[in-house]
Amino acid sequence: MKPSKEQQLWMYEQMLVSRYFEESIEKIYMEGKSPAFNMANGPIPGEMHLSNGQEPCAVGVCAHLEPSDIVTSTHRPHHVAIAKGVDLDRMAAEIFGKKTGLSGGRGGHMHIFDPKVNFSCSGIIAQGMGPAVGAALSRQMQRKAGIAVAFLGEGAANQGAFHESLNLAAVWKLPVVFVIEDNAWGISVAKSASTAIERNDQRAAAYGMPGHFVPGNDPLAIYEVAGEAIQRARRGEGPTLIEIETYRLAGHFMGDAEGYRPQGEKDALFARDPIPKLREHLKASEGWSDAEDAALVERSRARVDAAIAFARDSAYPDPEEALDKVFV
Amino acid sequence: MSTTIPAGMREMTYREAAREGLHEALTRDERVFLMGEDVGRYGGSYAVSLGFLEEFGPERIRDTPLSESAFVGAGIGAAIGGMRPIVEVMTVNFSLLAADQIINTAATYLHMSGGQINVPLVIRMATGGGLQLAAQHSHSLENLYAHVPGLKVLTPATVEDVRGMLATALADPDPVLIFEHILLYNRKGLLAADAGAVDIHRARIRRAGTQVSLITYGGSLWKCLEAAELLEQQGIDAEVLDLRTLRPLDDEAIMATVTRTRRVVIVDEGWRSGGISAEITARIHEQAFYELDVPVQRVCAAEVPIPYAKQLEDAALPQVADIVAAAGRLVKGND
Numbered sequence: 001m002k003p004s005k006e007q008q009l010w011m012y013e014q015m016l017v018s019r020y021f022e023e024s025i026e027k028i029y030m031e032g033k034s035p036a037f038n039m040a041n042g043p044i045p046g047e048m049h050l051s052n053g054q055e056p057c058a059v060g061v062c063a064h065l066e067p068s069d070i071v072t073s074t075h076r077p078h079h080v081a082i083a084k085g086v087d088l089d090r091m092a093a094e095i096f097g098k099k100t101g102l103s104g105g106r107g108g109h110m111h112i113f114d115p116k117v118n119f120s121c122s123g124i125i126a127q128g129m130g131p132a133v134g135a136a137l138s139r140q141m142q143r144k145a146g147i148a149v150a151f152l153g154e155g156a157a158n159q160g161a162f163h164e165s166l167n168l169a170a171v172w173k174l175p176v177v178f179v180i181e182d183n184a185w186g187i188s189v190a191k192s193a194s195t196a197i198e199r200n201d202q203r204a205a206a207y208g209m210p211g212h213f214v215p216g217n218d219p220l221a222i223y224e225v226a227g228e229a230i231q232r233a234r235r236g237e238g239p240t241l242i243e244i245e246t247y248r249l250a251g252h253f254m255g256d257a258e259g260y261r262p263q264g265e266k267d268a269l270f271a272r273d274p275i276p277k278l279r280e281h282l283k284a285s286e287g288w289s290d291a292e293d294a295a296l297v298e299r300s301r302a303r304v305d306a307a308i309a310f311a312r313d314s315a316y317p318d319p320e321e322a323l324d325k326v327f328v
Numbered sequence: 329m330s331t332t333i334p335a336g337m338r339e340m341t342y343r344e345a346a347r348e349g350l351h352e353a354l355t356r357d358e359r360v361f362l363m364g365e366d367v368g369r370y371g372g373s374y375a376v377s378l379g380f381l382e383e384f385g386p387e388r389i390r391d392t393p394l395s396e397s398a399f400v401g402a403g404i405g406a407a408i409g410g411m412r413p414i415v416e417v418m419t420v421n422f423s424l425l426a427a428d429q430i431i432n433t434a435a436t437y438l439h440m441s442g443g444q445i446n447v448p449l450v451i452r453m454a455t456g457g458g459l460q461l462a463a464q465h466s467h468s469l470e471n472l473y474a475h476v477p478g479l480k481v482l483t484p485a486t487v488e489d490v491r492g493m494l495a496t497a498l499a500d501p502d503p504v505l506i507f508e509h510i511l512l513y514n515r516k517g518l519l520a521a522d523a524g525a526v527d528i529h530r531a532r533i534r535r536a537g538t539q540v541s542l543i544t545y546g547g548s549l550w551k552c553l554e555a556a557e558l559l560e561q562q563g564i565d566a567e568v569l570d571l572r573t574l575r576p577l578d579d580e581a582i583m584a585t586v587t588r589t590r591r592v593v594i595v596d597e598g599w600r601s602g603g604i605s606a607e608i609t610a611r612i613h614e615q616a617f618y619e620l621d622v623p624v625q626r627v628c629a630a631e632v633p634i635p636y637a638k639q640l641e642d643a644a645l646p647q648v649a650d651i652v653a654a655a656g657r658l659v660k661g662n663d
Contacts, residue, residue: 130400
């Protein structure tokens with residue numbers, strides 16, 4: 001299935017918002033962190049895993065999802081959260097550690113929860129997979145519409161939880177799709193050094209489910225493959241594993257010097273940046289004009305700026321709030 | 329135990345009581361389902377769910393692959409998704425394969441999501457030694473989970489509690505872990521005909537006494553009651569406090585018994601170092617130090633992996649004679 005022009009524009013807009021969001025976070029993150037780099041300083045503390053370059057994975061998949069569908073994501077969650085429709089103001093505020101954040105400042109950027117759109121993520125590799133399988137099980141048992149999508153990185157495919165979750169989902173024929181964002185690097189370790197096979201979609205065969213590989217970080221190709229897998233899940237035919245070749249245009253996290261990258265790799269990746277590529281495609285094939293593009297860019301920036309302003313202007317939590325919400 | 333059964337009471341084993349509690353939960357609430365290793369056709373490794381597969385069907389009585397991480401994780405996802413899963417982990421030793429899901433997911437989600445997502449999950453597991461299964465099947469690791477904020481840790485020792493705590497756990501909006509001691513399954517007890525849900529926040533005095541308090545839980549409760557009988561023959565009047573729940577601990581009941589008897593022996597099948605006995609001792613010192621006549625004593629598992637041969641296993645686990653000796657020393661040493 002090919003995406004309509006409207007769907008393509010939706011994907012493009014989410015990619016723009018996501019990229020501007022990350023670029024804004026990147027700038028603000030560095031405030032207060034020089035001359036000595038200390039993660040705890042500045043308006044955005046802690047680790048920061050940016051998703052620049054990985055936007056196609058999020059939009060190509062989430063274009064098929066309803067708010068009632070469940071998504072679990074990773075320690076690098078912003079692009080997926082945005083594509084799933086997570087409240088941007090409150091996500092920004094959470095990243096700033098503010099009272100108005102989705103979790104009131106208790107979670108931070110690796111722990112974004114928005115039950116209104118059934119989004120969660122986890123800072124531990126492959127941890128969201130079991131809960132995604134369980135969410136799919138609850139839908140199946142309740143005879144309710146809705147599927148689960150578990151996003152993970154290629155490094156997660158070497159976790160025991162990955163194999164256990166695929167097997168369980170297949171044995172019980174659950175409505176779940178596993179989406180691997182293969183950005184080629186597990187922090188500093190290349191996929192080739194950590195993974196015994198070249199492509200993780202081949203591992204689907206071991207669990208009797210379809211496996212698909214999507215090359216080229218292409219949102220339109222991802223849309224097609226994800227659409228098939230999601231429809232299959234909705235029809236009750238069981239799980240699918242998808243591996244997407246994507247690019248991490250940033251370091252593993254802010255402050256990563258990326259000395260492990262081969263010379264010239266980053267330049268080559270930027271040359272294949274999926275956002276300008278999609279823009280060119282829209283202009284060439286969908287009659288997208290420069291003026292329309294400028295307006296959409298403007299609108300996307302404004303939306304991000306508003307979220308950042310909301311976060312900056314919000315109050316910090318009161319210290320006593322650290323102690324609540326341990327039990328209902 | 330009396331051979332006559334009082335009116336309105338039934339005699340049954342701990343296993344039967346656990347089974348009745350599960351049966352009632354499955355009958356009462358369609359959202360409840362049981363999953364774990366061998367819970368279906370085999371009827372559970374301790375035969376608690378025998379016959380359930382035939383009665384409730386394979387959708388609600390689910391044999392899982394040997395994948396603790398995935399099926400506990402799936403329990404979390406299903407609980408958030410509106411079901412009320414009861415996950416059976418064969419023993420607490422195996423639960424370490426799912427420790428990430430229990431400690432890093434189930435226990436954290438409510439707080440980390442700012443109260444947006446709660447995890448109404450119940451996990452049952454067997455614990456303890458005494459069946460000569462050696463270290464990897466005999467440990468009492470409930471202490472480890474009692475360390476973690478966000479979890480409730482229940483240790484039913486009686487037929488009433490193993491039956492009634494399940495209902496309370498299922499009604500609880502937070503993750504609850506229930507530890508069933510392996511030596512208790514065949515133990516008989518009396519249950520009121522109208523037995524139902526029980527509270528999970530209060531310790532209970534199982535034997536009132538005035539001279540020394542034996543503070544314990546789970547399988548060790550019965551060793552303490554036996555020790556109390558022997559102590560009585562020596563003219564020592566021991567009180568036995570069953571903690572019932574290790575998190576949250578009932579500080580009030582602990583300090584009350586300390587204040588009554590002024591002498592304390594804590595009996596725990598977990599290890600002494602960093603265990604629940606250490607925690608209780610610290611709390612007594614913080615809250616009731618001046619009520620004590622003598623320092624708190626502990627009878628715990630020896631600091632070894634629990635060994636296999638009976639002579640070795642007995643030597644490593646707390647025994648009635650150890651409890652009697654410790655309590656006797658406290659009382660007589662103070663006369």
